[in-house]
Amino acid sequence: MSKLNNDKLKITSEPLELPEQTSKFPSTRFMGSKEKLINHIWSVASQFEFETVLDLFSGSGVVSYMFKTQNKQVFSNDYMAFSANITKALVENNNVTLTEEDIEGILNESTPTDKFVSETFNEIYFNDEDNKFIDMVRANLKLLEDETKKSLVLAALVRACLKKRPRGIFTYTGLRYDDGRRDLKLTLREQFLEAVKAVNEAVFDNGKENKSYNGDSLTVEKHADLVYIDPPYYSPLSDNEYVRRYHFVEGIVRDWQGVEMQWNTKTKKFKSYPTPFKNLQGTYEAFDKIFEYHRNSILIVSYSSNSLPDKEEMVAIMKKYKKNVEVVSVDYKYSFGNQGHKVGDNKNKVEEYLFVGY
Ligand SMILES: C[S@@+](CC[C@H](N)C(=O)[O-])C[C@H]1O[C@@H](n2cnc3c(N)ncnc32)[C@H](O)[C@@H]1O
Structure with a gap:
């Protein structure tokens, strides 16, 4: 589960194309869904050699499904039963x-x-x-x-x-x-x-024994070559x-x-x-614990520029456990269409980060 070559991680602005099967995922408007970022996530992940993936906060299930279409063995987890049910139906289930x-x-x-x-x-x-x-x-x-x-x-x-x-x-x-x-x-x-x-x-078969878990990310006892971490984004300004x-x-x-x-x-x-992600202190501690538990895996974290911990703090926490930490920034605009903001207004611009530890 090492990096495929010794070059620095490619900070790709060109997201990779995904197989036709990936587009069959029945997506919904789930808050924080990474549907629009799966190409970027794959661009980053594909630079590593790995067989198993753990999607710790699977939400809509779209990221787990993307990894399934890349023929990885996928372990999905979410503390909501309805999220875990989606991955049971479409990721764990092969036929x-x-x-x-x-x-x-x-x-x-x-x-x-x-x-x-x-x-x-x-x-x-x-x-x-x-x-x-x-x-x-x-x-x-x-x-x-x-x-x-x-x-x-x-x-x-x-x-x-x-x-x-x-x-x-x-x-x-x-x-x-x-x-x-x-x-x-x-x-x-x-x-x-x-x-x-x-x-x-x-429903499709990727030839792997994929598994869906319905537990707390801090206590689920599962390891994988690569762990994708996309918790609720903490900000004092929004719930x-x-x-x-x-x-x-x-x-x-x-x-x-x-x-x-x-x-x-x-x-x-x-x-x-x-869940620890309800307050600032809990959020810092949760990241620390999760990185520590998964310190032997490749880590990819999704987080946004308007949330806490901020970029520097997140890198510092990850550096405690990983030798190399890099940040990939994906330009991403949230739509505030009916809140009176002008398109192109800088306040609208939120960057989505992928923190990569390896
Ligand atoms: C940002 S969303 C994940 C979105 C997902 N990556 C997607 O593309 O749809 C965060 C998820 O974390 C889950 N969650 C919150 N606290 C949790 C905890 N302590 N353990 C496991 N899951 C948790 C929520 O139920 C939610 O589905």
């Missing part, structure tokens, strides 16, 4: 897809349901028909025995919910931001059937809370088991899971 009979079973309207979504989230995110549909899928899922098939159905249901939800998040109630887009007009059933197709088409944004789809995947419901909230969310 199972949903058949028409499976879908018929999932759409069986005569199975009694617990009405949990219809009753708990009445008029909160989706209309009655859509809520009933979710409850029906949940009920029929319990009758499906194959765990991989379950993960495919859940991945499709989650995708349908995220697509039908304006802005793809569950931090507000009602149908604000409904701009009449096709995605919002389709029923959840229609969205689900499209999602099943997209998910099925994304980086994932569970709060995605609690509804997280609830679907966990079937609301083992969560602490906050019944008095308008959104009917549940208590977020503890």
